[in-house]
Amino acid sequence: MAIQVKYFASLKERLGRDADEVSAEAISNGKISTVEDIWNMVVNGESMPVNTLCAINLEYVKPDAAVKDGDEVAFFPPVTGG
């Protein structure tokens, strides 16, 4: 399996893509344990913009939340619906 990573709205445009995949090995070899670790791996050193919201499996979480193989992780800016 793997971790699917999704980006939305201004963050998607800023990164120039809407998704990434992180291999299960990155978890098993200890490179990744939290949502923040995923961000640091996929964006290549760019710090997370202030107010970025994070989700695991469609639930809001904090950046220090633990991830596991098979999770869907998402990063997006503050919401502006309604």
Added chain:
Amino acid sequence: MKILISKTFFDPWQAVEAYQESMGKSGQYGGTAVFVGTMRDFNEGEDVKDMELEHYPGMTEKYLEEISRQAEDKWPILDSLIIHRVGKILPDEPIVVVAVWSAHRAAAFDACQFLIDELKSKAPFWKKETLESGSKWVEHNT
């Protein structure tokens, strides 16, 4: 309870009437509160030509269902309806409708306000406006 994400134009008044007829609670409701959010042609002093609304499929529906269930737990309501547009929207077109039915008006008013406030603060939707000067993501919800 009904939640719908609509990729095309919808008439909020027709939608409320149609859902009311279909929910099968004739004779039970004495109050219906309806909020309709409509697209303006201005924002923060600039003319807005159109708008693109993006959402996170799956998570958006999940949150709308969650707040609808919370409203049912908090107030004695009979039913609720939320429809929200996504895709390209033009000024004067409806963005969202929230309707709540209850036996007495207070629960309908309170639950309707709760639902639209929670939707705006939690449901993953994002607006991108097309202005004279180019397009811009809306950064703050008003």
